[in-house]
Amino acid sequence: xxxxxxxxxxxxxxxxxxxxxxxxxxxxxxxxxxxxxxxxxxxxxxxxxxxxxxxxxxxxxxxxxxxxxxxxxxxxxxxxxxxxxxxxxxxxxxxxxxxxxxxxxxxxxxxxxxxxxxxxxxxxxxxxxxxxxxxxxxxxxxxxxxxxxxxxxxxxxxxxxxxxxxxxxxxxxxxxxxxxxxxxxxxxxxxxxxxxxxxxxxxxxxxxxxxxxxxxxxxxxxxxxxxxxxxxxxxxxxxxxxxxxxxxxxxxxxxxxxxxxxxxxxxxxxxxxxxxxxxxxxxxxxxxxxxxxxxxxxxxxxxxxxxxxxxxxxxxxxxxxxxxxxxxxx
Ligand code: AMP
Ligand code: MN
Ligand code: MN
Numbered sequence: 001x002x003x004x005x006x007x008x009x010x011x012x013x014x015x016x017x018x019x020x021x022x023x024x025x026x027x028x029x030x031x032x033x034x035x036x037x038x039x040x041x042x043x044x045x046x047x048x049x050x051x052x053x054x055x056x057x058x059x060x061x062x063x064x065x066x067x068x069x070x071x072x073x074x075x076x077x078x079x080x081x082x083x084x085x086x087x088x089x090x091x092x093x094x095x096x097x098x099x100x101x102x103x104x105x106x107x108x109x110x111x112x113x114x115x116x117x118x119x120x121x122x123x124x125x126x127x128x129x130x131x132x133x134x135x136x137x138x139x140x141x142x143x144x145x146x147x148x149x150x151x152x153x154x155x156x157x158x159x160x161x162x163x164x165x166x167x168x169x170x171x172x173x174x175x176x177x178x179x180x181x182x183x184x185x186x187x188x189x190x191x192x193x194x195x196x197x198x199x200x201x202x203x204x205x206x207x208x209x210x211x212x213x214x215x216x217x218x219x220x221x222x223x224x225x226x227x228x229x230x231x232x233x234x235x236x237x238x239x240x241x242x243x244x245x246x247x248x249x250x251x252x253x254x255x256x257x258x259x260x261x262x263x264x265x266x267x268x269x270x271x272x273x274x275x276x277x278x279x280x281x282x283x284x285x286x287x288x289x290x291x292x293x294x295x296x297x298x299x300x301x302x303x304x305x306x307x308x309x310x311x312x313x314x315x316x317x318x319x320x321x322x323x324x325x326x327x328x329x330x
Pocket of ligand 2: 020027084
């Protein structure tokens with residue numbers, strides 16, 4: 001399927017862009033890259049971005065200050081884009097989607113069934129920012145746009161490390177850094193660097209983690225009281241689950257933070273055997289094979305018990321399929 005962004009926006013006076021709640025680097029940068037591109041190519045149109053307040057580390061990305069996080073009443077948009085998300089997961093921006101003349105969903109989540117009028121869903125591509133790159137006219141790239149797309153790509157590929165990185169991703173990365181922004185500093189400051197309290201809460205989560213299923217699974221949780229004590233927000237917890245997954249022998253890492261009396265936001269990461277998109281989808285969430293999330297109700301132990309049943313099933317499924325593959329090839 002080919003999607004012509006400018007053709008779809010021809011004659012549009014008002015264009016809106018949104019992405020998922022708790023926007024991550026890919027989501028923020030895909031939205032701001034599209035915003036920059038449409039504003040540059042369609043100077044007559046009004047283009048607005050609506051996102052929950054992103055982490056301050058993205059303040060250098062062009063358009064950061066234009067992000068609208070209080071979702072005011074707006075007349076209907078002619079075209080409304082949903083990036084890096086389903087239309088059901090855009091929080092306060094959902095009302096713009098409902099009333100828009102035309103809706104376009106650009107995403108790479110395997111769990112996204114596509115509920116917009118035009119759905120461009122490519123689960124084989126590592127980031128929505130890479131999808132936006134593919135859809136824009138390369139002649140219109142400039143240093144700010146290149147920096148924005150690059151930042152989005154590094155966040156969802158773990159700086160070109162995760163299995164969603166392809167030779168094409170690397171080629172795009174190479175072309176983007178040729179625009180001459182300080183990519184070293186960008187990677188350090190937006191991806192690796194933590195504030196002191198972020199490091200402290202990471203340390204605490206690692207220290208209090210529990211392994212089960214013979215060390216193949218690991219879980220850690222942070223409750224609301226601890227978050228209040230350190231004065232941290234959910235976005236300060238990003239990255240903890242990856243550190244749990246990096247532990248030797250771990251097939252599946254679970255990180256949970258309390259969002260209500262009996263409610264947890266759950267992040268799942270897997271190394272190879274567990275399809276966490278399937279596990280998260282079972283509990284009403286979604287994501288990718290190796291990184292997914294959901295919200296669960298119950299006590300910490302209820303959540304872990306429920307998750308572990310599905311994780312174990314997924315490992316068994318992988319192992320029996322692998323046995324079959326080995327038999328066939330021998
Ligand atoms: P997180 O663990 O929140 O970093 O999310 C991991 C991946 O799963 C990201 O690509 C998210 O966009 C996706 N994800 C997280 N929670 C949900 C959810 N409730 N529904 C669909 N996708 C989700
Ligand atoms: Mn995302
Ligand atoms: Mn993404």
